[in-house]
Amino acid sequence: MIPFDFDYARSILPLLLEASLVTIAATVVSFAAALAGGLVLVLGMRAPFAAVRWPVWAVVQFIRSTPLLVQLYFLFFVLPGFGISLSPFVTGVAGMGIHYSCYIAEVYRAGLESVHKGQWEAATALNYRKSAAMVQIILPQAIPPIIPVLANYMIAMFKDTPILASITVIELMQTANIIASEKFLYVEPMTLVGLIFLAMSLVASACVRLLQGRLAR
Amino acid sequence: MSPIIKLTNVCKSFGSLVVLDGLDMEVAQGEKVALIGPSGSGKSTVLRTIMTLETISGGEIEIDGEALWHMRRNGKLVAADEAHLRKMRSKVGMVFQQFNLFPHWSVLKNVVNPLRTVLGLSAQDARARAEELLALVGLKDKLNAYPGNLSGGQQQRVAIARALAMRPRIMLFDEVTSALDPELVGEVLNVLRLLAHEHDLTMIMVTHQMGFAREIADRVLFFEKGRIVEAGKPDKVFTNPDSDRTRAFLNAVLQG
Numbered sequence: 001m002i003p004f005d006f007d008y009a010r011s012i013l014p015l016l017l018e019a020s021l022v023t024i025a026a027t028v029v030s031f032a033a034a035l036a037g038g039l040v041l042v043l044g045m046r047a048p049f050a051a052v053r054w055p056v057w058a059v060v061q062f063i064r065s066t067p068l069l070v071q072l073y074f075l076f077f078v079l080p081g082f083g084i085s086l087s088p089f090v091t092g093v094a095g096m097g098i099h100y101s102c103y104i105a106e107v108y109r110a111g112l113e114s115v116h117k118g119q120w121e122a123a124t125a126l127n128y129r130k131s132a133a134m135v136q137i138i139l140p141q142a143i144p145p146i147i148p149v150l151a152n153y154m155i156a157m158f159k160d161t162p163i164l165a166s167i168t169v170i171e172l173m174q175t176a177n178i179i180a181s182e183k184f185l186y187v188e189p190m191t192l193v194g195l196i197f198l199a200m201s202l203v204a205s206a207c208v209r210l211l212q213g214r215l216a217r
Numbered sequence: 218m219s220p221i222i223k224l225t226n227v228c229k230s231f232g233s234l235v236v237l238d239g240l241d242m243e244v245a246q247g248e249k250v251a252l253i254g255p256s257g258s259g260k261s262t263v264l265r266t267i268m269t270l271e272t273i274s275g276g277e278i279e280i281d282g283e284a285l286w287h288m289r290r291n292g293k294l295v296a297a298d299e300a301h302l303r304k305m306r307s308k309v310g311m312v313f314q315q316f317n318l319f320p321h322w323s324v325l326k327n328v329v330n331p332l333r334t335v336l337g338l339s340a341q342d343a344r345a346r347a348e349e350l351l352a353l354v355g356l357k358d359k360l361n362a363y364p365g366n367l368s369g370g371q372q373q374r375v376a377i378a379r380a381l382a383m384r385p386r387i388m389l390f391d392e393v394t395s396a397l398d399p400e401l402v403g404e405v406l407n408v409l410r411l412l413a414h415e416h417d418l419t420m421i422m423v424t425h426q427m428g429f430a431r432e433i434a435d436r437v438l439f440f441e442k443g444r445i446v447e448a449g450k451p452d453k454v455f456t457n458p459d460s461d462r463t464r465a466f467l468n469a470v471l472q473g
Contacts, residue, residue: 116315116317121270122313122317124268125268125309125380126335126379126380127303127306127331127335127383128331128335129303129335141319141321
């Protein structure tokens with residue numbers, strides 16, 4: 001059996017919990033970016049002009065068809081060559097935000113399509129501007145049904161944050177790595193990382209179920 | 218007097234399906250016109266093109282002497298832009314078969330919000346006008362209800378109040394009782410009867426309620442295959458139509 005040193009585990013737990021704050025911050029910020037970016041993308045994909053629709057569609061396909069890790073490396077190691085140099089954290093949340101906005105755009109699209117087209121027609125007949133109809137009439141109906149799906153994307157993003165360790169963001173995974181490599185003891189730090197992720201994911205999932213129950217009523 | 222609505226050689230097709238086939242039609246200001254005919258004859262499409270919910274494939278629609286789908290720019294006739302369409306839409310209101318109330322808003326907000334957002338009325342003025350119209354359709358006690366908690370007849374009356382509150386000169390009614398349970402049809406028709414007394418309001422109704430059309434319409438237009446087959450006073454069209462097609466249609470619906 002692999003030995004597990006509980007005292008050692010207890011001694012590194014505070015460090016890991018502190019680092020998990022960075023993980024949470026990265027999740028929240030990149031999720032917010034993905035929500036905003038997804039909205040921009042879905043509006044772009046539904047724009048009345050093909051000159052807007054096509055480039056946006058192409059960008060979305062490109063981002064969805066390439067790995068997040070490659071995109072992060074590109075942002076972190078290639079962009080500085082063009083004079084754009086951002087901190088690891090900003091690069092990381094930007095990369096995750098952009099990547100996931102392409103998926104979240106699809107979720108928005110499904111939400112928008114679930115709104116009956118009679119709603120647009122009534123808004124037109126009442127002479128609303130298109131933008132006002134979108135903001136006041138369509139989005140308030142399109143968003144509530146997709147909130148649980150969006151929340152699940154947030155959990156998925158949370159579990160993807162260890163990838164930020166690869167571009168030197170000192171989040172939970174990276175902290176565990178640093179601790180582990182000091183004494184070459186991996187069992188305790190990695191077990192704790194797993195347990196912290198498990199605990200937070202379970203709490204988040206429970207919140208989503210609660211939310212779903214509320215929205216269903 | 219020049220007509221408030223004039224359709225000249227209007228064509229509309231969906232792919233290879235021809236819905237309006239060189240339609241000519243005029244409606245005078247204040248006139249109450251009923252459009253009848255078999256389903257798929259293009260009656261609803263006429264209303265939808267006037268409301269700009271559908272574009273037209275050919276011909277021209279004029280509202281109040283102005284082209285709907287075109288406008289003058291530097292002396293030339295060009296395709297209408299959104300500003301022109303919005304100006305034209307302000308003259309027209311529409312009530313739909315499926316009510317199309319905004320389900321996330323209360324009855325009051327359904328009427329107030331367009332007044333505030335589209336017409337820019339103050340909160341007090343919008344509320345006063347909304348309450349007045351909801352009282353007119355007999356729903357003063359439902360201001361804070363949500364559409365989902367109303368019967369179909371009540372929802373449709375809210376939709377009529379909402380459209381009227383914008384003070385359009387033309388009201389389009391697209392089979393407004395077709396989605397209602399039979400016992401709720403009367404309450405909506407009563408509201409339409411009330412409006413029919415409004416001298417200046419132009420009303421175009423697509424309807425399957427033949428008795429009602431006969432009662433309140435100044436003129437009945439019988440549609441078939443995207444054209445008007447017969448037009449005339451209700452008494453004439455319903456009792457002694459010129460066209461065999463009209464006669465056959467009326468026989469079929471009045472028996473059914």
